[in-house]
Amino acid sequence: MLDFKALPPLSLYIHVPWCVRKCPYCDFNSHKSPDSLPEQAYIDALIRDLEQEVPHIWGRTVQTIFIGGGTPSLFSAEAYDRLFSSIRALLPLSPQLEITLEANPGTFEAQRFADYLDLGINRLSIGVQSFNDQSLTALGRIHDSKQAIKAIEMAHKVGFENFNLDLMFGLPHQTEKTARNDVATAIDLEPSHISYYQLTLEPNTLFYQQPPTLPDEDPIIDWQIANQQRLADAGYQQYEVSAYAKDNKQCQHNLNYWHFGDYIGIGAGAHGKISDAAKQAITRRSKQKQPQTYMDKAGTAGVMLTEEIIAEDDLGFEFMLNALRLTDGFPTPLFYQHAGLPISHINSALQQAEQQGLLTHNIHTIRPTEKGQRYLNTLVELFLPE
Numbered sequence: 001m002l003d004f005k006a007l008p009p010l011s012l013y014i015h016v017p018w019c020v021r022k023c024p025y026c027d028f029n030s031h032k033s034p035d036s037l038p039e040q041a042y043i044d045a046l047i048r049d050l051e052q053e054v055p056h057i058w059g060r061t062v063q064t065i066f067i068g069g070g071t072p073s074l075f076s077a078e079a080y081d082r083l084f085s086s087i088r089a090l091l092p093l094s095p096q097l098e099i100t101l102e103a104n105p106g107t108f109e110a111q112r113f114a115d116y117l118d119l120g121i122n123r124l125s126i127g128v129q130s131f132n133d134q135s136l137t138a139l140g141r142i143h144d145s146k147q148a149i150k151a152i153e154m155a156h157k158v159g160f161e162n163f164n165l166d167l168m169f170g171l172p173h174q175t176e177k178t179a180r181n182d183v184a185t186a187i188d189l190e191p192s193h194i195s196y197y198q199l200t201l202e203p204n205t206l207f208y209q210q211p212p213t214l215p216d217e218d219p220i221i222d223w224q225i226a227n228q229q230r231l232a233d234a235g236y237q238q239y240e241v242s243a244y245a246k247d248n249k250q251c252q253h254n255l256n257y258w259h260f261g262d263y264i265g266i267g268a269g270a271h272g273k274i275s276d277a278a279k280q281a282i283t284r285r286s287k288q289k290q291p292q293t294y295m296d297k298a299g300t301a302g303v304m305l306t307e308e309i310i311a312e313d314d315l316g317f318e319f320m321l322n323a324l325r326l327t328d329g330f331p332t333p334l335f336y337q338h339a340g341l342p343i344s345h346i347n348s349a350l351q352q353a354e355q356q357g358l359l360t361h362n363i364h365t366i367r368p369t370e371k372g373q374r375y376l377n378t379l380v381e382l383f384l385p386e
Ligand SMILES: C[S@@+](CC[C@H](N)C(=O)[O-])C[C@H]1O[C@@H](n2cnc3c(N)ncnc32)[C@H](O)[C@@H]1O
Pocket: 025, 026, 027, 028, 068, 069, 070, 071, 102, 103, 104, 105, 126, 127, 128, 129, 166, 167, 168, 197, 198, 199, 200, 201, 202
């Protein structure tokens, strides 16, 4: 039986499912944009979707909002203005609200981004991927490195003090030198946050069916280690598998995911996870993925693609799958607070992990060791239900 004394912090995720074109490595729910984007109709659908979610989270304050995609920077500031009016009318918002918008460097316009900032969007996540034009072309990106640099300079100029750059490594045409240059250029441009991911070939992508030539795995790992050191030397502290922040500017929205917090997900293919004190249960919901189906069904029961209560036996694993991604681990009481179960539920897995040198734990903190971070899958699997 779960036992929530208080509910976890609440976030709101908003999905925008269109891009100028589909990148061959991307398995996110993103679709090539039609000639004319149905911006109005989609915002209407998001509002209906949100209205339907509200009864699950009555009275709870939203701490962070993340507008992800897809390419949310394809939508106008007027569209978000209308959406935010409805959000404000429906939900209490934290005075420290973090609002992030994912932006593609090929879509930057100074006035639109100034308007985003005026609306309260106070964080950008800019999908740069690389500053090497050969790699960018092979990745099917709609921008070159010059445009990426211009976009970042514009973000500064317009007044964004908090923004992330997404970079990937292990790319087609990448060498030790270009991998180093990607990180050095990113650092020179002074973002507050850098996400640094290894390119993975995901099923259901063009790259999976027709794999590009990639650098060998061993040198990739060496470049990664050297570049992580460059990030650290420049003041970017790693706090999660792929996330680095300067001046304590961690992404509060993602931290809430990793802390197994709650979130509502609205938009095509969006996922949510909500704890319910009355039912003492945690429910996951996901929405219809096809944009047109989503718009047709939003506001009706048919918008839901999946809805399931997380089995009590799976909660230890699900919590750890998220929280052990954090470099410094998490406060031990968080397990009880956010999974609703006593720590004794995972005691034997904790002991085993400690014996294998993968994790340390005491009444204050649970944290992965360096070995645990390197073999994260092995560590997390110890928490699978028997
Ligand atoms: C949801 S995507 C959206 C970002 C934005 N649409 C863009 O691409 O400019 C978030 C980030 O995930 C990373 N990503 C996407 N597909 C990936 C893959 N197959 N392997 C590694 N990282 C990936 C990219 O760095 C990307 O910027």
